[in-house]
Amino acid sequence: MTTSPKPDSLLGLGAYQTVGPFFQIGFEALYQNDLAVPGLKGRLVSIRGQVFDSDRLPVPDAVLEIWQANSFGKYAHPEDQQDKPLDLDFTGFGRCPTDAEGRFGFRTVKPGPVPSSTETPQAPHISVSIFMRGLLDRLVTRIYFIDEDSNRTDEILNLIDPARRPTLFARPIPGESDAYLWNIVLQGHDETVFLDF
């Protein structure tokens, strides 16, 4: 967490509130779980999983938003000043609600490495925000790919208790190429690591 003295002149920040059970009404227009636009460069992957509560029951009314770089490790954003190519029409944004079994899935390109504050770039990762009834504030986490050597040197992963790191790893689904499983456990055994920044 970054802290700084709060000047008195700052305006008061808006506070989080839950999305509640009816977010579909407002969010559906931008549901998008297939980010693979025509001509997109890189390796297409599908990432699927389920959201579970503390009883290990699936959460049927969550919504996930993802944000990621393209296969070159470039974000479609004006503050990414790297000299790397962008993909036409690839926004890097996805939004997917869970179904009755708590399942979600995205089809996207595996992101490339992006800069860190050290000399070693960050390992490929996807940022995830999770919203649902019962969460007054969102939860934020990251998806990493278990078959990436660069995970060992990733600045953010190395801040996390090694015993809990595996909760951030998407794992290849046996018998299916380019498909990964990544579940979210909100509370309890194998609870997903959630981040604050």
Added chain:
Amino acid sequence: MNQRDLFPIRRYRSPAPGIHPPHLYPGYVSSVKRAPSQALVSIPQTLSEVTGPGFQRHQLKVGADLTAQGHGEPSGQRISLSGRVLDEDGKPIRNTLVEIWQANAAGRYNHAVDQHDAPLDPNFIGNGQLLTDEEGRYQFKTIRPGAYPWRNHPNAWRPAHIHFSLFGPAISTRLVTQMYFPGDPLLPFDPIFNGIRDEAARQRLIARFDWNTTVPEQALGFTFDIVLRGRLETPMENRL
């Protein structure tokens, strides 16, 4: 490391304690099985956290006039709802996506899960989208939503509210909140509203009645400004 390999990451301020509600708030019963039990892991903001999705006008599929979604006028009190999206330094956040959704005037959502015994309104869906203008301004036309019962505790009623979703420039500035109406007698009893510990932060979620935006013979005006995280003054360098 060569100087040209470095570029500044313009990080965002952290919220003061008490502004955002906690994940676990037992008064809000459904938080008990869904809130994490472990502390969040604090990470430095990297390029991944200071960037975020942008949206273009052609991506919007829903308008800003929620009273024009059916063949006729929806039931209820028409309101004009406007305000500005700013950062903590008062800078307007231009061209950013605002999404809203709400119940109808009878307190019923147009959603299969809502089984509250109040009438649906064939002329009201209850969603809106827009991009803020060059001054960070937005304006929706809608109807005042009704309060509705829920099962959090005996005889529980949610105060009338409109859900707001905002992006700002980065995933760090993403905000989903609810806007309430002044003088609502249900506010002191609502665990969602009162999950915010900071009194001033709670009051900021209450819109203000406004004569200037009240349209004669047409609609009552309410204003609601929304402030997203501002930047820290000192950039941090990241390596390309």
